[in-house]
Amino acid sequence: MSEFTFDLATPADDSAIRRLLANNPVPGRVTVTYEREPNYFLGCATMGHFCQVLVARHRPSGQVAAVATRTTRPLFVNGAIEEVGYIGQLRVDERFRARWLVSGGFRYFYQLHADGRVAGYITTIIEGNTEAQGILVEHARRHFPVYREVDRLCTLAIILRKQKIPLPLKEGANITPASPADLPAIIGFLHQYGATKQFFPVFGEADFAGATTLDFRVEDFMVARQNGQIVGVMGLWDQLRYKQTIVRAYHGSLRWLRPFYNGWLRLSGAKPLPPPGQPIHFAYASFICMAQNNPDAFGILLRYVYNLAVARGYAYLMVGLSTRDLLLDVARSYAHIPYYSRLYTVCWPDDQRFHKKLDQRIPYVEIATL
Incomplete structure (x- = not known):
């Protein structure tokens, strides 16, 4: 047996x-x-x-x-x-x-x-x-x-420092937080352009009112529009209330250099590395979807979500993309720690x-x- x-x-x-x-x-x-x-x-x-x-x-x-x-x-x-x-x-x-x-x-x-x-x-x-x-x-x-x-997938832990100047918008473009009234249009956009990516998740309106997107609010979407039409969306999702990454120990040179590294982080406007026993404070850049996978629209939205994450006090913004995705090159322009899978x-x-x-x-x- x-x-x-x-x-x-x-x-x-x-x-x-x-x-x-x-x-x-x-x-x-x-x-x-x-x-x-x-x-x-x-x-x-x-x-x-x-x-x-x-x-x-x-x-x-x-x-x-x-x-x-x-x-x-x-x-x-x-x-x-x-x-x-x-x-x-x-x-x-x-x-x-x-x-x-x-x-x-x-x-x-x-x-x-x-x-x-x-x-x-x-x-x-x-x-x-x-x-x-x-x-x-x-x-x-x-x-x-x-x-x-x-x-091959790449997850970037983008190091959050001070807020950055928003990138310039084209004439007729604007970036706004979503409201509940925007949800049907956002769902339609995610279906239309999400279908161009393999394994993009299919969400309905009910998913944003229950446990499927626990602790994500519709207002956490940033929406890019050109002449009134949605051209990109991205959300900021904090799951710390029910999922945590806890530091247990530092090893090698990082164990001894952490106080100095933390000093440098503070001077640069970033959060220090947490002590053992404490969680890493981060949020996810989620529901990343651009019309025609446009890297310019992605860069503008990422800047807004970055600034929102800074304002909410996170230490890192997690961005996950395929290494074949042109959007990844834009995200790599930020100071980051990469993880590959x-x-x-x-x-x-x-x-x-x-x-x-x-x-x-x-x-x-x-x-x-x-």
């Missing part, structure tokens, strides 16, 4: 899951934990309309040994709306690693996949995570799903149609929903 069982989490598992997240940091020059206080399930609806939280339980002790999520939501695939899955939030307690947990977990995952909700999934793996890359991609077992690389489609070996049908559109992944 296996020493682990696999099933779906219930609210009774909440404290055990949160403890697993808090006790298993992600290493690096800055060791962090990705936490979900005060309730793990509070932010699950932001990942998809349908969400299953999978847990592995250690039979002898009854402890939660691992957690992962299977979520689904409508995305644009080749320009058409399709329900697509996402595999994410995988965390394994370090005490139980290398004990065939992944193998057993995928067997259970395949049982859940049999509900037929989706044909395929997407997921991301952070560059440098050689363990995940080896287990899931390079040396996957025969009964594992097939991971196929689609693109690989985007994969995931299909079971007996049905890889989802892999094979994708065209060459540039992907857009809403990083706030991962």
Whole structure:
């Protein structure tokens, strides 16, 4: 008999899951934990309309040994709306690693996949995570799903300093915060131009009035118009109330140089690095959508959202784009810390149609929903 069982989490598992997240940091020059206080399930609806939280339980002790999520939501695939899955939030307690947990977990995952909700999934793996890359991609077992690389993604942690002068607008152009009356037009714009990107999320008006966009208000949209027509939108989404990135330790030279680096940050108008035990204060640039993927409109909107983030006291503005996207070059003009990951489609070996049908559109992944 296996020493682990696999099933779906219930609210009774909440404290055990949160403890697993808090006790298993992600290493690096800055060791962090990705936490979900005060309730793990509070932010699950932001990942998809349908969400299953999978847990592995250690039979002898009854402890939660691992957690992962299977979520689904409508995305644009080749320009058409399709329900697509996402595999994410995988965390394994370090005490139980290398004990065939992944193998057993995928067997259970395949049982859940049999509900037929989706044909395929997407997921991301952070560059440098050689363990995940080896287990899931390079040396996957025969009964594992097939991971196929689609693109390289870049997330920029833009360092927020003092507000910057707004970029000049063309005649007939203006940038304004949205109002609830603007929402139908914004949704129509997101559908029209979001369809040009692979995996752009499909939102309806009801999504901006509930848990799908928890703590995002319509007024957090900045809207660019030219002669009265929307030509670009971007939002500022703060999820700190239910998702936190906590600094646990600094390593190497950063451990000793942090006081000096913080002094430089303060002099330049930026927030200092938080001490261990404190969260990194950031917000996401979300719902990034431009008519014709226009980099000029993007640059103007990004400047407004940057200034809004500064005014609200954040330390970083997170911007996630494909490395093939021309908009990324504009965002890179700001002082930033880059993080790279690989985007994969995931299909079971007996049905890889989802892999094979994708065209060459540039992907857009809403990083706030991962």
